[in-house]
Amino acid sequence: MRYAETGYYLEIDLSKGTIERVESDPQLTELYLGGLGTNAKIIWDRVPPEIEPFSEDNLIIFSAGLLCGTPAPGANRTMITSISPQTGLLAFSMMGGYFAPELKYAGYDKIIIKGKSPTPVYLWIHNNQVELRDASHLKGKSTYDTITTLKKELDEPYAQGLAIGLAGENRVYFASIETETSSASRLGLGAIMGDKNLKAIMVRGTKDLNIAEPLPFMEESTKILDYINHRLENPLPGIPGILSMIGSPQEMAVHDEKWHTISFAWGNARYRRKDFWNDEIEEQWRETMENARKKLIGCYNCPAKCHGILELPGFPTYVMKCFSKLTYVMAAMADDLEFGIKIASLAQSYGIDGYTAPQVMAFAVELYDDGILTDKELPNFPKDNRERFFYLLDMIVKREGIGDILAKGVYWAAREIGKGAEKYDHNTIKKHEQIPIKLGMLNPIYYLMWSTGEKINITQIEGQIPQAPLKKEDREEFVRDWVHIPTGKEERFKNFILEWGDEGKVFPFWPSIDLVCELVEWQEIMHYIDDCLGLCAGLSSFPLKPAYHIHNLPLFVKYGTGLDFDEDKLWEAATRVRTLIRAINFREGLRREDEKPPEDHWKKRFPEYEAKLLEEYYKYRGWNKDGVPTKETLYKLKLDYVYDELVERGILKESEEETK
Amino acid sequence: MSSNKKTRIIKTIKVDIEKCIGCKSCEIACAAFHATPKYSSINPARSRIRVIRDELRNVFLPIRAGAYTKSECAGRPSYIIDGREYGECNFCNASCPARELFKEPDSGLPLRCDMCEDDPDLEKPMCVQWCKLDALIYEEREEEYDEEVELNEMEVAVESLIDKYGIEKVIDSIARITKKTQK
Numbered sequence: 021m022r023y024a025e026t027g028y029y030l031e032i033d034l035s036k037g038t039i040e041r042v043e044s045d046p047q048l049t050e051l052y053l054g055g056l057g058t059n060a061k062i063i064w065d066r067v068p069p070e071i072e073p074f075s076e077d078n079l080i081i082f083s084a085g086l087l088c089g090t091p092a093p094g095a096n097r098t099m100i101t102s103i104s105p106q107t108g109l110l111a112f113s114m115m116g117g118y119f120a121p122e123l124k125y126a127g128y129d130k131i132i133i134k135g136k137s138p139t140p141v142y143l144w145i146h147n148n149q150v151e152l153r154d155a156s157h158l159k160g161k162s163t164y165d166t167i168t169t170l171k172k173e174l175d176e177p178y179a180q181g182l183a184i185g186l187a188g189e190n191r192v193y194f195a196s197i198e199t200e201t202s203s204a205s206r207l208g209l210g211a212i213m214g215d216k217n218l219k220a221i222m223v224r225g226t227k228d229l230n231i232a233e234p235l236p237f238m239e240e241s242t243k244i245l246d247y248i249n250h251r252l253e254n255p256l257p258g259i260p261g262i263l264s265m266i267g268s269p270q271e272m273a274v275h276d277e278k279w280h281t282i283s284f285a286w287g288n289a290r291y292r293r294k295d296f297w298n299d300e301i302e303e304q305w306r307e308t309m310e311n312a313r314k315k316l317i318g319c320y321n322c323p324a325k326c327h328g329i330l331e332l333p334g335f336p337t338y339v340m341k342c343f344s345k346l347t348y349v350m351a352a353m354a355d356d357l358e359f360g361i362k363i364a365s366l367a368q369s370y371g372i373d374g375y376t377a378p379q380v381m382a383f384a385v386e387l388y389d390d391g392i393l394t395d396k397e398l399p400n401f402p403k404d405n406r407e408r409f410f411y412l413l414d415m416i417v418k419r420e421g422i423g424d425i426l427a428k429g430v431y432w433a434a435r436e437i438g439k440g441a442e443k444y445d446h447n448t449i450k451k452h453e454q455i456p457i458k459l460g461m462l463n464p465i466y467y468l469m470w471s472t473g474e475k476i477n478i479t480q481i482e483g484q485i486p487q488a489p490l491k492k493e494d495r496e497e498f499v500r501d502w503v504h505i506p507t508g509k510e511e512r513f514k515n516f517i518l519e520w521g522d523e524g525k526v527f528p529f530w531p532s533i534d535l536v537c538e539l540v541e542w543q544e545i546m547h548y549i550d551d552c553l554g555l556c557a558g559l560s561s562f563p564l565k566p567a568y569h570i571h572n573l574p575l576f577v578k579y580g581t582g583l584d585f586d587e588d589k590l591w592e593a594a595t596r597v598r599t600l601i602r603a604i605n606f607r608e609g610l611r612r613e614d615e616k617p618p619e620d621h622w623k624k625r626f627p628e629y630e631a632k633l634l635e636e637y638y639k640y641r642g643w644n645k646d647g648v649p650t651k652e653t654l655y656k657l658k659l660d661y662v663y664d665e666l667v668e669r670g671i672l673k674e675s676e677e678e679t680k
Numbered sequence: 681m682s683s684n685k686k687t688r689i690i691k692t693i694k695v696d697i698e699k700c701i702g703c704k705s706c707e708i709a710c711a712a713f714h715a716t717p718k719y720s721s722i723n724p725a726r727s728r729i730r731v732i733r734d735e736l737r738n739v740f741l742p743i744r745a746g747a748y749t750k751s752e753c754a755g756r757p758s759y760i761i762d763g764r765e766y767g768e769c770n771f772c773n774a775s776c777p778a779r780e781l782f783k784e785p786d787s788g789l790p791l792r793c794d795m796c797e798d799d800p801d802l803e804k805p806m807c808v809q810w811c812k813l814d815a816l817i818y819e820e821r822e823e824e825y826d827e828e829v830e831l832n833e834m835e836v837a838v839e840s841l842i843d844k845y846g847i848e849k850v851i852d853s854i855a856r857i858t859k860k861t862q863k
Contacts, residue, residue, distance in 0.1 A: 089722060091708050118704075125723060164736060177734075178780075200735050226725035226785035231712075234719035238712060242809075245705070249812040314738045317701040321708055323812035325701055329738050337736050 035135030054086030085554010089124030126225030232582030258494030267324030489521025
């Protein structure tokens with residue numbers, strides 16, 4: 021018997037219309053855990069770089085994490101993996117909500133989809149009954165309507181669903197996949213679903229999921245639940261507002277947006293508006309939020325209320341998450357929160373990424389204002405920025421006129437438009453739009469995370485440590501019960517917090533490069549563990565002093581699966597996954613020269629020091645000077661097969677001197 | 681006159697609908713507690729508390745399994761509260777032929793909340809312990825009652841089978857099975 025996981029995948033070929041239930045190899049769990057880890061292994065084995073994102077042979081994998089469906093609080097993430105149409109690299113968007121646990125109760129850890137259906141279909145999974153069904157009547161329907169319609173048609177009010185909207189159907193490179201509460205937004209997975217003519221997946225499960233060591237698992241789960249509750253009621257003392265919490269409940273619950281609106285860049289990631297927030301705005305925004313917000317809710321088995329049900333007359337009711345509240349407002353330079361809530365409602369119903377879409381629109385507005393795009397491309401372009409955004413949203417999701425090009429995102433659109441448009445592409449890395457933050461002094465820790473982050477998304481690898489030095493009087497208190505630090509690093513990491521901000525102990529040349537490397541590795545590895553186990557980063561890798569950490573996580577894996585995991589083994593498994601994903605990206609064409617932050621992310625840059633940081637970090641992680649994992653590293657991680665192929669493809673040279 | 685009356689503890693779980701966010705922690709706790717061995721498997725379909733949830737209509741409603749009923753009611757009730765419509769049967773706690781709720785997924789036998797009565801007794805039922813939002817509130821009070829014979833779990837199950845198939849079919853089946861197992 022398998023524990024914590026079901027031990028079965030669904031293999032679906034849409035071209036042939038075949039469905040198979042396949043037992044998974046239990047050894048893969050020991051090596052790659054589950055979720056993102058086992059997804060990456062499948063992509064490595066079955067999707068070589070010759071396969072284009074929009075091709076029958078590209079896979080899209082919907083996976084529950086290893087712990088999803090168990091009582092571990094917040095273990096509810098669905099990891100969706102494919103090759104991104106936008107970056108050509110691994111796309112691994114994720115979402116919370118209710119889908120993954122339901123999939124486990126239906127008896128499956130993953131749905132692996134290949135091929136293209138000749139006509140629109142949806143997938144219906146009800147325990148052992150799995151069917152591809154006609155979806156022609158759902159064509160063009162919004163993400164929400166699709167799911168509610170299917171629930172009714174199937175007469176299954178307890179089913180969970182995910183769907184694409186118009187954007188996915190039209191293969192917009194930043195189309196999202198939506199559930200009723202959550203979104204997998206980044207890197208265009210909705211377009212892959214659309215390309216495969218798969219409109220939706222509905223799942224209903226009533227089977228048992230087994231736990232290997234029930235009593236201790238339940239005890240650890242109860243502790244987590246109690247800690248979450250404790251932290252929700254007791255924010256960390258001495259830590260600035262939004263960083264003192266756990267989860268991300270602040271966005272929907274709080275109307276005070278001073279910190280975001282004055283710290284993040286507006287427009288096409290251009291302008292800081294340090295005097296934006298005032299009493300009048302505050303009053304307006306409070307009223308808007310209170311009027312629109314019907315209730316704060318959240319995800320499966322978690323008491324943190326990070327989502328808001330928002331409702332404004334004339335727009336579809338929807339569930340908003342986190343920062344999408346502000347992305348449209350700030351990109352449009354609109355001072356009006358109501359606009360943001362309205363356009364996000366439509367955008368989500370079309371199924372489009374709330375990070376990328378506003379930046380593409382702001383980019384188009386700049387091009388128009390500077391005469392690169394004209395009335396020819398944008399006929400009857402409105403004067404008001406808010407109206408312009410609605411106009412552009414419509415063109416993009418329908419791929420009409422210039423919308424067809426903008427639908428590829430800033431990087432590709434800039435190159436297709438030409439006429440100097442490339443210069444307006446200043447906030448993408450690896451062809452993907454980044455969070456609009458523009459800062460002063462180079463931060464060596466963040467420099468490495470921006471540059472080498474495989475997810476191309478800073479919020480998905482950062483966490484654990486404060487973003488600025490703490491006040492002297494708060495430092496002792498912060499490290500006092502900082503139990504989260506990996507074994508052996510306690511003194512070094514605590515001293516970092518205790519000294520950071522003292523005379524001479526400031527960025528960029530402090531702390532030492534080896535400590536920078538260790539801090540980067542720690543932050544990143546914790547995220548990879550979450551992505552394999554299906555845990556919400558908001559309870560684990562993202563906040564300060566989270567509920568889950570490297571000392572209790574191995575217990576969950578051990579008690580859940582019955583496999584003998586400890587701190588070292590879990591760390592190694594996450595490192596294996598992280599390294600494999602790097603190998604996938606290098607096989608897809610990523611190179612050292614792509615490893616950099618957005619060009620104007622910091623005003624004060626130190627090219628020589630940055631090169632040294634990168635070099636030292638590569639060495640620290642066991643990668644060669646080009647950033648490719650070395651033979652020694654790959655063999656140590658039991659990734660021999662990766663080494664063989666990288667050599668075969670000329671990405672690694674057999675004769676190469678190994679970096680120690 | 682009250683000499684044949686006894687007192688007993690009445691256990692209640694009060695539901696504060698405004699506080700429920702539909703996270704289903706209660707379902708997990710219940711399903712885990714009632715698994716054999718305890719906590720060894722999770723299957724919310726076996727839970728004796730289920731959350732009716734429809735986020736886009738802002739409906740979140742935990743319902744605990746009540747008595748088994750052999751027939752659905754004529755004329756189903758529905759309610760509008762604070763502008764939100766609660767569908768047919770939403771507030772009903774019966775294990776009933778009209779719906780899938782509160783039936784063992786394998787056997788179809790009815791499930792019923794037992795307030796997690798156990799040896800030793802839990803301080804509070806599991807669903808209440810796992811509801812960190814205080815949407816489920818546990819209360820106890822003493823009440824006088826006339827003594828009557830309560831059916832045990834097996835009797836409830838057999839009775840429901842009799843209700844569904846008729847006593848003759850059940851006797852026939854048991855006789856057949858007995859023969860088979862004696863072979």
